[in-house]
């Protein structure tokens with residue numbers, strides 16, 4: 001616990017300041033010095049308690065509680081934010097658990113009886129006592145309490161008290177009614193003079209360097225203080241300093257950017273003051289918040305939100321958030337959930353930033369400042385009674401934490417759907433929301449089928465744009481920097497592993513080699529079959545021959561994801577067709593492990609497909625390196641492969657840069673599956689297929705279209721989902737993805753296929769009777785798995801079909817990766833003289849319509865030549 005005093009003295013106040021007119025110092029002046037001392041009795045305790053609750057941060061004080069009877073009351077003062085309380089030495093053992101927050105009070109000058117305590121309050125201290133010499137001698141011993149507080153007798157000469165305190169490095173307690181900040185008041189001791197007497201300036205002019213900070217302790221700049229400027233600052237409760245050239249400087253007197261004084265303190269070696277102020281406008285004379293530049297981070301966000309609150313552009317997002325309480329509430333809930341689901345440190349930082357943005361919007365909207373929030377944090381840190389911190393109610397239930405209350409109903413079921421009986425649903429059950437298409441509206445079904453919200457495109461762009469720019473301009477070094485940052489592979493010194501790959505980097509068990517070899521061969525066969533053995537040729541008119549032939553794309557970059565799972569199978573799915581297509585340069589990219597190495601399966605696949613190199617990087621940095629090339633990374637013509645939101649957005653961005661000259665395959669994001677199951681389907685099989693995609697990531701979504709299933713049949717699938725999920729190592733991820741996954745009961749297969757085609761799933765699984773016949777009804781899907789013996793995972797690895805597929809509904813317009821993804825089609829025309837004669841008329845006429853005379857003449861000149869003209 002940080003107990004550093006603002007100054008090496010306390011100010012004693014007889015009653016809670018503000019509850020009575022104080023003589024001497026005002027409440028604000030006491031507050032600005034930050035460490036008051038109070039004497040509390042059973043009678044005044046209630047008042048102090050209430051006062052502390054309200055003003056904890058300003059008056060985090062020291063309390064003599066020897067006149068308070070109940071230890072509970074003493075503890076409640078500590079809990080309310082008292083820095084330290086002093087009790088009689090006999091009572092001290094009762095408070096042992098609170099350590100140095102509780103110290104003894106004694107009334108005699110003999111320190112020997114209290115040695116061993118880290119702090120001690122000497123009350124009725126008389127600086128003229130005959131025992132003073134002996135007392136001073138005792139204070140020189142090593143057993144003395146490190147914090148020795150001297151509370152003087154009422155008649156004490158305060159100047160003398162200060163001298164004695166300095167001699168023995170004790171902390172004098174100065175009565176507020178005997179202090180003043182006014183020059184005119186000669187009956188009291190000058191507080192500014194006391195402050196300055198505790199400071200030692202290194203400067204010839206005696207001024208004290210003063211660091212000026214805002215309420216979040218962000219340094220705004222440097223100023224200087226003198227006794228006079230401190231007096232004026234305390235008198236006016238504003239930022240007043242001593243200009244080195246022009247005397248007193250009242251900050252903002254001319255600019256209007258004034259300051260409200262919050263606190264003055266001195267540093268550890270007493271040569272620098274700190275003023276904490278509430279700054280209006282800017283501190284710096286330049287166009288920036290402070291002399292060290294603009295605010296950043298959370299204070300900057302607060303500033304922006306506050307100005308938006310005053311004048312947000314109509315229709316702006318922040319204006320909507322301020323005016324639509326429900327939207328703001330929904331966003332806070334959404335971001336809180338995303339933060340809980342975040343896994344890597346980067347994701348956690350990203351999601352925490354989002355949550356802080358919306359939380360601060362709520363605060364600003366309610367007129368709460370960051371300083372108010374920080375005061376609360378501090379108050380909590382000073383508490384001594386710790387709450388258990390258990391999760392409560394629906395949140396505990398959602399996470400499967402027992403609350404000792406009856407088990408809850410299953411995950412949200414819309415009112416239109418008959419809910420399963422609550423009593424037999426164990427807490428924390430992993431269950432998909434249920435809808436009944438015959439009772440829910442079309443809009444409700446569409447809403448239920450929405451993919452989990454991705455980060456807003458702007459937020460992602462803000463992250464990836466600088467990364468891409470850094471890599472474009474900084475090359476290898478920039479790639480390495482990001483790999484060190486995101487992958488923590490700090491020992492990596494080169495971002496590329498070039499072929500031939502070292503044997504030790506692909507050392508595998510015979511079983512792994514066999515599994516890869518079998519999959520490789522199946523994928524090769526299926527993709528080789530997609531080859532066009534000869535060019536397409538059509539004679540459209542006599543003598544007019546049109547052809548189309550394909551050529552491999554020369555240099556391809558294949559992104560193999562590696563964030564939440566290592567996916568050598570993706571290396572196969574991209575690498576094998578690239579090899580079959582005959583791409584000359586195949587460059588793989590995949591995030592390395594923290595030790596800088598790659599999983600050996602990926603290196604083995606790279607070796608088998610004849611890759612030229614592997615870029616040891618992931619995310620936007622890998623995409624940028626492939627798109628622009630670096631000193632060691634080969635620039636490619638097309639980037640293919642799935643990835644998270646950063647990867648997908650980076651691919652889109654570089655493909656839009658005409659200077660990059662790079663194409664991409666498609667948006668292949670978080671995995672998803674839609675299973676159509678009827679009463680013939682085996683519930684265990686259905687559940688296993690749903691879970692095989694749910695385990696990919698918390699952003700995955702799985703959908704079950706239950707064709708005419710009874711409540712009992714639905715429950716059987718749900719039971720399987722829960723039981724199988726609970727046994728999975730990635731159950732936490734499954735819980736996240738199932739939270740935004742749904743079961744929809746439909747009447748028949750036609751209704752199921754209508755919904756499925758609208759959803760356009762990446763994977764479509766047909767576990768219905770006569771599944772093959774249903775294939776005719778499939779209009780939009782990445783890849784289809786037909787019948788009960790075809791789990792989706794065979795397509796992920798070994799059947800031969802490709803698993804790099806369009807997600808997020810893009811199956812409506814994109815195909816999955818196939819041989820065609822690695823080739824370009826070139827067309828050719830070949831005309832005889834007769835052919836030109838046959839088609840020439842049409843060409844010349846259309847060229848005339850378009851007024852493109854040179855086009856027309858290119859035909860005419862030949863026809864005339866043929867005719868000997």
Ligand SMILES: NC(=O)c1ccc[n+]([C@@H]2O[C@H](COP(=O)([O-])OP(=O)(O)OC[C@H]3O[C@@H](n4cnc5c(N)ncnc54)[C@H](O)[C@@H]3O)[C@@H](O)[C@H]2O)c1
Pocket residue numbers: 344346347350463486487560561562563564565567570591617618619620621642643644646647668669670671696697699700762803804805806807
């Ligand atoms: N559709 C398909 O065909 C298909 C196939 C396989 C995998 N997938 C999907 O691919 C995705 C793979 O994602 P992944 O995250 O596991 O691996 P990934 O390799 O796509 O992403 C990891 C990289 O993201 C970057 N990154 C992470 N957090 C970042 C941040 N806050 N800021 C900037 N960069 C950051 C890091 O550079 C890291 O290397 C999953 O969603 C999976 O479902 C889809």
Ligand SMILES: N[C@H](CO)Cc1c[nH]c[nH+]1
Pocket residue numbers: 567569570670671672762796803804805
């Ligand atoms: N199902 C993923 C495509 O969405 C691919 C994959 C790789 N490994 C396992 N599965």
